Amino acid sequence: GWCPLSPAGTQTTQLLVEPPWRLAVLWDRVTLTCQGLGITGATTWYKDGQRWWHKRPDRFIVSKSGTYTSDRPGTGVSPHICILNECLVLQLPGRVLVEGDTVTLRCRG
Numbered sequence: 001g002w003c004p005l006s007p008a009g010t011q012t013t014q015l016l017v018e019p020p021w022r023l024a025v026l027w028d029r030v031t032l033t034c035q036g037l038g039i040t041g042a043t044t045w046y047k048d049g050q051r052w053w054h055k056r057p058d059r060f061i062v063s064k065s066g067t068y069t070s071d072r073p074g075t076g077v078s079p080h081i082c083i084l085n086e087c088l089v090l091q092l093p094g095r096v097l098v099e100g101d102t103v104t105l106r107c108r109g
Helices: none
Strands: 014-018 031-035 043-047 050-056 059-061 066-072 081-084 089-093 106-108
Touching: 014 066, 031 066
Parallel strands: none
Antiparallel strands: 014 031, 031 059, 043 050, 043 066, 066 081, 089 106
């Protein structure tokens, strides 16, 4: 499945993904960081649409595939990001792309 990231600035709360590649895969040791103007340390994490961690750290290493979002009090819910557990993926940079951009693709397995 394809899970696009929302353009920066469209919502107050954002999810940062390291390494910064789409599609994100478990074997890359993906770190998610919730950023926003809300209260630090009061992040609520959702996995596959269900509340997963309440008032947990703003950053963690993903250990299970799924669709993740975060919520900070006063700033709202972030765009979602999918973390896959696939054997072969075609990845592109995790930044917003516009027509005419030069893009580096990588095939990994």
